[in-house]
Amino acid sequence: MKIDNKQSVQRSLLIFILILSGSFAMLLIAFIFQVHLGKVMVTSLSLIFLSLWKISSLKMIRIDFSGEIVSIKYSHPFISGPKVSLELPLAKIESCNVDKGFLNYFLCVNVKGKKIKSFYYHLGTLSSEEFRLLSVFITNINRLSKDIDSSFL
Incomplete structure (x- = not known):
């Protein structure tokens, strides 16, 4: 009998990679258009840090x-x-x-x-x-x- 959590880990990995890429895109757009750089930067960097931490702990x-x-x-x-x-x-x-x-x-x-x-x-x-x-x-x-x-x- 075998039990594994491979599917749920892959699903979580996909979600965190999407959050990571969305955060990078949000940061890039904020730099290009110079829109509310402080709030966007804090939010994006927090999401990037959280996603990288969760990916490393999977x-x-x-x-x-x-x-x-x-x-x-x-x-x-x-x-x-x-x-x-x-x-x-x-x-x-x-x-x-x-x-x-x-x-x-x-x-x-x-x-x-x-x-x-x-x-x-x-x-x-x-x-x-x-x-x-x-x-x-x-x-x-x-x-x-x-x-x-x-x-x-």
């Missing part, structure tokens, strides 16, 4: 579950190839959940060891379909993880 995440191994991979939209962030057997997972922040979602994975370690992954904004798929995935991971624990007892 991350595509892919979660793969192939029977016994759970793999979480990250990548930036402009960098090819995902970077493996976490890859471990299902038996090592204590629990998994999705936390909702102010505007974003976060994936929390608790891993068993000598002591429990928590890994947090910024998922960004998720569509309702992506959130539903992720919730089903996490429910299955938690259920299978508990089943494996009870089979060892």
Whole structure:
């Protein structure tokens, strides 16, 4: 089973690139026609800074579950190839959940060891379909993880 947020990240990237190009166009027009240069410059530069910051913070995440191994991979939209962030057997997972922040979602994975370690992954904004798929995935991971624990007892 694979879950990724590639489509929503690409959609967000397109929106921020449009905002970025619109801000540059607004700045260029203001310089050419010398119209309210102060207000336009502050607005345009703020939008440019915000767009560049959001583009730099975009991350595509892919979660793969192939029977016994759970793999979480990250990548930036402009960098090819995902970077493996976490890859471990299902038996090592204590629990998994999705936390909702102010505007974003976060994936929390608790891993068993000598002591429990928590890994947090910024998922960004998720569509309702992506959130539903992720919730089903996490429910299955938690259920299978508990089943494996009870089979060892």
